[in-house]
Amino acid sequence: HCVGIIGAPFSKGQQRDGVQRGADLIRAAGLVQKLKGQGCVVKDYGNLTFEDIPNDEPIGRLKSPRAVGRANELLAGAVLKIKSDGNTCVMLGGDHSLAIGSISGHAASRHELSVLWVDAHADINTPLTTPTGNIHGQPLSYLIHELHSKIPIIPHFSWLKPCVAAKDIVYIGLRDVDPEEHYILKHLGIKTFSMTEVDRLGIAKVMEQTCDHMFSKVKKPIHLSFDIDALDPSVSPATGTPAAGGLTYREGIYITEHICQTGLLSAVDMVEVNPKQGKTEDEIKSTVNAAVDLLRSCFGRVREGSHEPDYQIP
Ligand SMILES: N/C(=N\O)NCCC[NH3+]
Ligand SMILES: [Mn+2]
Ligand SMILES: [Mn+2]
Numbered sequence: 184h185c186v187g188i189i190g191a192p193f194s195k196g197q198q199r200d201g202v203q204r205g206a207d208l209i210r211a212a213g214l215v216q217k218l219k220g221q222g223c224v225v226k227d228y229g230n231l232t233f234e235d236i237p238n239d240e241p242i243g244r245l246k247s248p249r250a251v252g253r254a255n256e257l258l259a260g261a262v263l264k265i266k267s268d269g270n271t272c273v274m275l276g277g278d279h280s281l282a283i284g285s286i287s288g289h290a291a292s293r294h295e296l297s298v299l300w301v302d303a304h305a306d307i308n309t310p311l312t313t314p315t316g317n318i319h320g321q322p323l324s325y326l327i328h329e330l331h332s333k334i335p336i337i338p339h340f341s342w343l344k345p346c347v348a349a350k351d352i353v354y355i356g357l358r359d360v361d362p363e364e365h366y367i368l369k370h371l372g373i374k375t376f377s378m379t380e381v382d383r384l385g386i387a388k389v390m391e392q393t394c395d396h397m398f399s400k401v402k403k404p405i406h407l408s409f410d411i412d413a414l415d416p417s418v419s420p421a422t423g424t425p426a427a428g429g430l431t432y433r434e435g436i437y438i439t440e441h442i443c444q445t446g447l448l449s450a451v452d453m454v455e456v457n458p459k460q461g462k463t464e465d466e467i468k469s470t471v472n473a474a475v476d477l478l479r480s481c482f483g484r485v486r487e488g489s490h491e492p493d494y495q496i497p
Contacts, residue, residue: 184223184482187270188215189261190230193254195239195247196280196319199423201459205474206230206275208458208467212475221489223482228265231257242337244316251318252339255284259342262288262450273478276454278319278423279306282408283343286326289450290346293404296449297397298326298352301438302410303426305357305364309333312363319455320361323352329371349373351403353393355381355438356413359426378428386434390441404449407442407481411455411474421461421470432473439480451481 190206207230218225231254239249258274262285265272274285279302290296300306300323307323308314309330324330328345349371357377360368368375374396376389384392397405412422415429430438442448453474461467476484 185270186218186223186225186273186482187265187268188225188227188273188275189258189265190275191254191258191277191281192230193233193277193281195250195254196278197317197423198246199457199460202276202278202423202455202457204458205277205454205456208456208471209275209453209474209478212471214475214478217475217479218482221479221482221484226268226270228261231261233257241316243310243335244313245310245318245337246316248318248337249339251280251283252337252343255281255287256339256342258284259288259291263291266292266450271448271482272450274450274452274454276452276456279408279410279452279454280318280322281454282306282322282452283325285450285452286406286408287343287346289406293449295401295403296347296351296406297403297447298347298406298408299393299397299442300352300354300408301356301413301435302354302408303356303359303412303429304410304424305354305360305368306410307364307367308361309367310335310337312361312367314361324367327352327371330367351397353396355389355393356430358428359424378430381430381434386437390438394441394445402447405442405445405447407439407448407451409451409453409477411453411470414473419456419470419473420466421458422455423457423460425460432476435473435477436480436486439477440485443481443483448481451478453478
């Protein structure tokens with residue numbers, strides 16, 4: 184596996200300070216060394232620098248629209264470069280509004296994508312349905328062809344074009360979805376595996392059906408967008424919008440092991456780790472370690488273990 188890592192220390196898609204520190208915490212927990220240790224070729228492209236944008240007044244309900252638009256324009260260019268260099272891209276957030284740039288940059292390189300959105304939340308409110316104006320609850324609405332008419336002209340978003348079809352999106356982990364979002368999911372016929380389906384089917388069947396859906400026509404490169412709040416707060420409490428009844432650590436790892444073995448993983452986002460939302464150091468460690476372990480499983484780590492092909496018992 185050739186892996187390119189980009190850090191996006193950005194928090195203005197929401198209101199809680201601290202999420203901008205997620206990327207460096209995941210690095211400090213040894214992500215690069217651990218991926219190299221399991222045989223990956225890893226290039227760390229560092230962190231993006233996001234210039235402050237003064238007078239970034241709300242537009243309608245949208246909060247920090249210019250900062251979010253500009254940050255994602257920069258991120259899209261960085262992801263495109265990482266893909267052009269032949270890597271699988273790892274984007275370390277930062278809040279989930281960054282999926283706008285990550286998926287846009289990925290689509291600029293690989294045109295048709297399957298998007299697997301692992302999250303307690305649907306993140307598909309439009310600028311007109313959003314209850315809070317926080318753009319980390321809206322990223323998918325900017326990316327989907329079928330919702331293009333619902334997105335107004337926004338300063339610093341002129342670079343953005345929709346790049347994903349509703350049929351190419353699958354959700355796993357949903358348990359906190361707004362009524363407007365639910366209407367959009369049903370109206371567009373988007374494939375969802377909420378926590379009810381995870382309980383009913385079990386994670387193995389969920390992954391089997393997820394892959395059947397993604398591969399039903401042509402096999403496209405996979406963009407995995409993983410919001411750490413998809414996991415149960417008992418595993419990953421240090422996040423901005425925790426929701427009870429989430430994925431176990433084992434279910435999260437199973438998802439990433441399964442996606443890895445498809446051989447189609449082309450980019451992965453790991454977002455919403457927020458150290459300031461952890462009550463104790465242990466809560467922060469549990470959250471960060473889960474993020475690291477999920478990424479290791481994206482790139483070949485398997486729980487049964489492994490050995491070098493030429494290993495011989497001494
Ligand atoms: N973590 C969040 N999205 O994944 N929060 C924003 C959406 C809440 N409805
Ligand atoms: Mn979420
Ligand atoms: Mn999210």
